[in-house]
Amino acid sequence: MQRHTALMPSRSQFPVVPDFCGPFESGIYLASHPCRLRARNRPFESFGPEPQPCIISMMALLAYAPRPDFGVIFDGDDTLWSTEQLYDDARERARKIVAECGMDAARWEECERRLDVQNVEKLGYSVDRFPTSCVQAYEQICESTGCAMDANTADRVRRAAQSAFDRDPPLVPGVRETLMSLRQRGARLALLTKGDRELQSRKIQSSGLADLFDIIQIVPEKSPEIIRHVVEALGVDVTSAWMVGNSIRSDVRPAIEAGLRAVWINAHVWEYERDYECAAIDRMIAASELSDITALIEV
Numbered sequence: 693m694q695r696h697t698a699l700m701p702s703r704s705q706f707p708v709v710p711d712f713c714g715p716f717e718s719g720i721y722l723a724s725h726p727c728r729l730r731a732r733n734r735p736f737e738s739f740g741p742e743p744q745p746c747i748i749s750m751m752a753l754l755a756y757a758p759r760p761d762f763g764v765i766f767d768g769d770d771t772l773w774s775t776e777q778l779y780d781d782a783r784e785r786a787r788k789i790v791a792e793c794g795m796d797a798a799r800w801e802e803c804e805r806r807l808d809v810q811n812v813e814k815l816g817y818s819v820d821r822f823p824t825s826c827v828q829a830y831e832q833i834c835e836s837t838g839c840a841m842d843a844n845t846a847d848r849v850r851r852a853a854q855s856a857f858d859r860d861p862p863l864v865p866g867v868r869e870t871l872m873s874l875r876q877r878g879a880r881l882a883l884l885t886k887g888d889r890e891l892q893s894r895k896i897q898s899s900g901l902a903d904l905f906d907i908i909q910i911v912p913e914k915s916p917e918i919i920r921h922v923v924e925a926l927g928v929d930v931t932s933a934w935m936v937g938n939s940i941r942s943d944v945r946p947a948i949e950a951g952l953r954a955v956w957i958n959a960h961v962w963e964y965e966r967d968y969e970c971a972a973i974d975r976m977i978a979a980s981e982l983s984d985i986t987a988l989i990e991v
């Protein structure tokens with residue numbers, strides 16, 4: 693397939709405009725790279741603020757925006773950066789507090805993990821869900837064992853759980869090199885992440901990866917319809933689009949349903965996202981690490 697990358701001017705030739713007019717919200721944000729302008733030609737009311745100062749100059753550069761060879765949509769948590777370890781560390785702190793009270797910590801953890809999955813229906817992916825689940829597990833263990841619930845202990849458990857949000861998650865190895873490699877091959881890239889808008893926005897900014905994406909979108913949930921919208925906004929055919937993520941449930945299945953191909957990164961996931969009945973999924977490739985995808989993604 694013909695590559696168009698060589699026809700593009702180098703990025704240093706482009707007008708200097710801010711890549712994103714944050715803060716990131718649930719709308720689609722288009723970055724300023726001229727090859728990203730194709731999607732602006734269509735009305736799409738959820739597009740974010742435009743980088744106004746250079747619109748005319750950038751329109752003149754539309755001639756340099758050939759249809760890209762392919763597009764790749766990335767999940768964020770535990771695909772580009774490692775979030776789950778932060779939850780594990782916070783859970784361990786809460787578990788120690790429970791154990792110090794003479795309670796069965798293993799039983800508490802089992803209860804907490806079960807409640808946390810159940811609470812998705814009620815609390816979604818808000819930052820309140822995990823701490824709430826930790827405290828509720830403490831309350832349930834107290835009730836079932838006849839122990840008096842201590843408000844101070846419950847508060848300590850909650851604060852220990854909230855420590856999951858104190859640190860920014862570390863990037864997975866080779867993430868920037870992987871994204872740059874795909875861009876150099878002519879790909880347009882999108883980041884599609886679900887969760888608390890403020891928290892996800894903070895992770896995106898701290899990652900330092902925003903400049904590598906043509907589109908960034910934070911959503912409450914990923915659906916085939918949303919994924920199709922992102923593909924359309926990238927300006928690629930759905931048959932030339934890939935989804936990369938660590939969750940069969942939230943990344944692979946909706947992408948396959950939308951008509952994309954998918955790479956499943958076999959990384960750490962929490963109970964809610966665990967769904968390993970993937971052997972029969974057509975158009976899906978499994979990878980051990982993110983850096984493997986450059987060899988796996990074909991156009």
Ligand SMILES: [Mg+2]
Pocket residue numbers: 767768769770771937938939
């Ligand atoms: Mg994920």
